[in-house]
Amino acid sequence: MSDQAQPVPWIEELVTFLRAQPDIRAVRVDPTGKKLSVATLGDIDPAAVHARVAATIAAIEARLKDGAQRAGGAVPPGYVSRQMGAATEVARASCSTAERLWLWREYSWPEMARAEAPQEPEWKQLAALAAACGGLGIVAFVGAHFWGAPMWLTRGLYVAAILTGGWDAAKDTWEKLSSLKLDIHFLMLAVAAGAMAIGAWGEATLLLFLFSASGAMEEFALDRTHREVSALLKASPKTATRVEADGSQHEVPTEQIGVGDHVFVKPGEMFPADGDVVKGKTASDESTLTGEAQPVEKNPGEPVFSGTLNLWGAVEVVVRRLPGESTLQKIIRLIQTAQKLKAPSERFTDRFGAGYTFLVLGMTTVMFLIWWLVFHLPPFDNTPEHTSAFYRAMTLLVVASPCALVLSIPSAVLAAIAWGARNGILFRGGAAIEKLAEVDLVALDKTGTLTTGELAVVGVESFPAGREQEIIELACALEGNSQHPIARAVTRHGKKNGVRELQVEEFASITGQGLRGRHDGASVMLGRRELLEEGPLAGWARSLPPASAELTEVWVLASGLIGRVLLQDEIRTQSRDVLAQLRAKGIRTVMLTGDRSHAAEAVARELGLDEVKAGLSPEGKVAAIQAYRAQGYKVAMVGDGVNDAPSLAAAHVSVAMGARGSDAALEQSEVILMNDRIDHFLSAAHLSRRARRIIRQNLAVALGVVVIMVLAAGLGVVPLTVGVFAHEGSTVVVCLNSLRLLFGRNG
Numbered sequence: 234m235s236d237q238a239q240p241v242p243w244i245e246e247l248v249t250f251l252r253a254q255p256d257i258r259a260v261r262v263d264p265t266g267k268k269l270s271v272a273t274l275g276d277i278d279p280a281a282v283h284a285r286v287a288a289t290i291a292a293i294e295a296r297l298k299d300g301a302q303r304a305g306g307a308v309p310p311g312y313v314s315r316q317m318g319a320a321t322e323v324a325r326a327s328c329s330t331a332e333r334l335w336l337w338r339e340y341s342w343p344e345m346a347r348a349e350a351p352q353e354p355e356w357k358q359l360a361a362l363a364a365a366c367g368g369l370g371i372v373a374f375v376g377a378h379f380w381g382a383p384m385w386l387t388r389g390l391y392v393a394a395i396l397t398g399g400w401d402a403a404k405d406t407w408e409k410l411s412s413l414k415l416d417i418h419f420l421m422l423a424v425a426a427g428a429m430a431i432g433a434w435g436e437a438t439l440l441l442f443l444f445s446a447s448g449a450m451e452e453f454a455l456d457r458t459h460r461e462v463s464a465l466l467k468a469s470p471k472t473a474t475r476v477e478a479d480g481s482q483h484e485v486p487t488e489q490i491g492v493g494d495h496v497f498v499k500p501g502e503m504f505p506a507d508g509d510v511v512k513g514k515t516a517s518d519e520s521t522l523t524g525e526a527q528p529v530e531k532n533p534g535e536p537v538f539s540g541t542l543n544l545w546g547a548v549e550v551v552v553r554r555l556p557g558e559s560t561l562q563k564i565i566r567l568i569q570t571a572q573k574l575k576a577p578s579e580r581f582t583d584r585f586g587a588g589y590t591f592l593v594l595g596m597t598t599v600m601f602l603i604w605w606l607v608f609h610l611p612p613f614d615n616t617p618e619h620t621s622a623f624y625r626a627m628t629l630l631v632v633a634s635p636c637a638l639v640l641s642i643p644s645a646v647l648a649a650i651a652w653g654a655r656n657g658i659l660f661r662g663g664a665a666i667e668k669l670a671e672v673d674l675v676a677l678d679k680t681g682t683l684t685t686g687e688l689a690v691v692g693v694e695s696f697p698a699g700r701e702q703e704i705i706e707l708a709c710a711l712e713g714n715s716q717h718p719i720a721r722a723v724t725r726h727g728k729k730n731g732v733r734e735l736q737v738e739e740f741a742s743i744t745g746q747g748l749r750g751r752h753d754g755a756s757v758m759l760g761r762r763e764l765l766e767e768g769p770l771a772g773w774a775r776s777l778p779p780a781s782a783e784l785t786e787v788w789v790l791a792s793g794l795i796g797r798v799l800l801q802d803e804i805r806t807q808s809r810d811v812l813a814q815l816r817a818k819g820i821r822t823v824m825l826t827g828d829r830s831h832a833a834e835a836v837a838r839e840l841g842l843d844e845v846k847a848g849l850s851p852e853g854k855v856a857a858i859q860a861y862r863a864q865g866y867k868v869a870m871v872g873d874g875v876n877d878a879p880s881l882a883a884a885h886v887s888v889a890m891g892a893r894g895s896d897a898a899l900e901q902s903e904v905i906l907m908n909d910r911i912d913h914f915l916s917a918a919h920l921s922r923r924a925r926r927i928i929r930q931n932l933a934v935a936l937g938v939v940v941i942m943v944l945a946a947g948l949g950v951v952p953l954t955v956g957v958f959a960h961e962g963s964t965v966v967v968c969l970n971s972l973r974l975l976f977g978r979n980g
Contacts, residue, residue, distance in 0.1 A: 247323040248312060249489045258335055259324030261317070272324070272335035359401055359449035366398030366445055370438035391434040395425060398441030415591060423594065424634040427627045436631070444639060470539065473505035474498070476549060494552045500545050504537045507554040515546025528719070528785075530761075545742070593633045600947060601626035625949055632942035632956040637963040641931030644971035649924040652975050658906060658917045665903035667928075668886040669921035671867045675815055675914075676858060676880070678872035679826035679833055680802060682890055682911065683840060688719060688785060689803040690726035695796035696777075702732075704789050704796030710735040711748045711759040711789075719787055722800050747787075755792040764788055765795070781831070802832075807912040809840050814915055816843070821866070825854045825880065854880035871914060888914060924974055931967045938963035 247260050259272040315322045324332075373390035376382030402418040409415060421444050428437035475485050476495040487505045490496065495511065498504055504517065516528035517537055528544055531537055537550055604610045604622035613623045646663035653660050660666050677683055693701040709727035712720035714737070726732075737750035737757065747760015758764055765774035765788060780786040785800045812822050823844045826833050833847035846857055858880050861868050870877070870884035881887035881902055889902035890911075906913040942959045945951040951959075 247314075247321070248309060249491075251312065251323060251325065258327065258332075259322055261320050261322040261337075263320035268320075268339060270337050270339045272332075272337050356449050359445060362397045362400055363442060363445040363449050366394045366438065366442045369394035369397065370435070370442060373438070374435055388434065391438055394438045395429070395434075395441055398438065398445045399425060401445060402441070415594075421639075424630055427630040430623075430627055433631070440634070470503040470505040490552055490555070492552055492555060496550050496552060497547070498537075498543045498550060499547050500543055502543050504539055504541050504543060504550065506539050506550075506552045508537055508550040508552045510535055510537060510548050511551050513546050513548035515548050516544045518542040518544055589635065593630065596633070596943075597626050597630045600629055604949075620949075620952075625946070628951060628956045629943065629946040632946050632951065632959060633939060635935070635939065637935035637938065637967045638932070640964060640971075641935045641967050642928055644968050645924050645928045645931060645974060648971045648974040649920055653917065653920060656913070656916065658904065658913050658920070660917075661903045661905075665886055666921045666924050668867070669869060669888075669904060669918055670925040672820065672869040672886060672918065674821040674823065674861055674866040674868050676823045676825050676861070676868055676870045676884070677842075678870075678877050679824055679828050679836055680873075682805075682871050682873055683808045683824065683836060684802040684804050687803055688722035688800040690722055690798055691784070691801045692799035693796065694799070695794065700794055701796065703791075703794060705730075705798065706733050706735050707752065707757055707789050707791055707794075708759060708787065708798050710737045710752065711740070711750055711757065713737075714740050714750075715742070715748060719785065719800060723787070723798060752791070758790045759787060762786065762788060764790060781835075802836075804836060804839065805911050807910060811911050811915055812840050812842060815918075816841075818918075820918075823857075823861075825849055825857055825870075827851075827854075851877075851879045855883045858883040871911075888917070920974070927970055927974060931970055934966055934970070935963055 247262065251257060251260060257271050257273055261270045261272075262268070311326050313324055313326055315324070369390050373387045373394060376390065377384075377387040399422055402421050405418045406415075406422060409419065421440065425437040425441055428434070428440070470487055472484050473487050473490055474482050474497040475490065476482055476497050482497055490506055496505055496508070500515070510531050510533050512533065514533075515531045517531055518528055518541060531546075531548065536553075537543075537548075539554075601612075601622050604625055605612045608622075610619050610622045610625070613621050642663065646666055649666050650660045650663075690705075693705045695701045695704045705723075705727065708723050709732050712723040714720075735752055737752050740748070740750040742748055747758060747764060749756070749758050751757065762774065762777075765771065765777075780797075780799060786797045787800070788795070788797045815822050821844075822842050823846065824833060824837055824842050825846050827849050828847060830847040833845050837845040846853075849857065854877070858868055858870060862883075862885065867885045869886045869888055870881050871888040871890070872878075872881055873890040877889075881889065886904065887902040888904040888906065890906055904917055906917070938959055942951060942956060946956060
């Protein structure tokens, strides 16, 4: 063993590992034996260490794979490196007595996952098969009935259509047969085979086309619901500017940041980890994380959160949590946990599929034997006096076919989805439509949902009074040079109201306070109340009335003139009417927000909400949703921010505002209001209830026809043509009934 051995290529990874884990005293790596061990003096968090171990191994593997031969950087002060045969050890500097107390833990060296070429989504393959089935079937039908094509050609086309349409069902059936299970896919193939046996090639093709097309649609919806966590991860900061002990700054990946490290964050950058401000002043935009609409001031000693935006001040932050343990990453884990609490929606046909399949096959087999052995009908050959037992059994199989039954749900669902998409409402699959119809409590976020999430000017005051127009003119002139949310609100107000444009010279930004310039040779300033309280007017400023809790204020100081502009998160114009209509339908309305109580209650009073829960963290919103569900409510959650994503996952049905919504909220949601219009929620709810009624009507028609025709076929009084007509007729009725959703009024 030798101390301070020549650095190996991965020495930097080992030092980074120790920086990130204050409780670990040493780390030892043997890449030849595929072993990694850590030494501690006490208990550690196994999950956190395991994640860091995996990241460290991945980095070492990457160095080995690339054949990196250069030596790593020098071991920094406070650390020592040792070479122990094939193993390399990096430890914190300590005495030999302390090292004897170390407890070593060994971790397995996981196999590195091989990069695989991206695969095409399954729904595209199914859609291509369904399209091929439909196209070949149409050509065969037209050729047989209008072009006089030879039988061998039309039969060949029908066979090709049946093979493409039944390919996925055949694969699924083969997998189920290996475990002695039968489901609706098997019955579809049996019905198609029976139809071919009695010469109904067109019916067999149509059945498999409709079945394969509905399967492709379902896979498409499923593919769109598996990306919520990846969308959230894209918003997570990837790099950070670390401040070293000597004051130098280096840009490093966020994975290399450790607890206690100092990071420098410029205006417009994301905070890379949870921590506390140690130098500088600023404000952060936390609207997507906490629901707070206004910028939140950050002074030394105050916390900042990973993934939030640093608005105007350059600050130095000491890291209090590792990036992997930040508030943002906690939200990701909450989404995963909440998803497990949701029971998967089961289609009606899936629930009875296996039993119905065995029932139909058993009944068909029994009736074939009865007609043959009991009533002595010819088994396969038709005679002038009697049809064969097999002919009657195939007729029974056709009329018992659940084609209309299978289409009763997806046809209505697809029509509802099409109407919604055309009118700015996106449903992700039929389960969302079914569940939204059951809702009896709607929980709504405030910022971006009931309100627009954008500040708006609601008042202008001047001291002395009567010079409000001058205040707003100066504010617009200064804010016209800024891109801050307050600046956008002020300039938007100025343009809307035709405020006179003034020219400002020598414009400058005052870090942490506001803006400065000169107009007509006099100095003009705009910013926070501190501009007054820290100057010669401090005594007078303390007597000024504070702004209401739900308002944001920005002050303007000019020669002989002082005033302020008051702003507020703007309430959506449709919100009040939407909530009134929900109450009229007997649906309870609740606001769940991370905003302050005063601001939330002011909005609730104006809109007439039934209940308000303010100051909630993402965990608090999830707990509130779970409490309502425990009381028996079917909860719909409507939100738009990252902080809403966990509660969206925990709700019975999740609804997101599409235009302003965060990626996490959009990917998590089952219903998306694409134009950010809250009144579209009423249209979605009405559409879902109407779709549920039509689905029930379809099921009644499909089951009714099957029962009547099965009884008639059992008695032998139904010829094949009548059976096919009833079977296809019920299918047409079901489809036409579903189309009422597409062309009817659902808003």
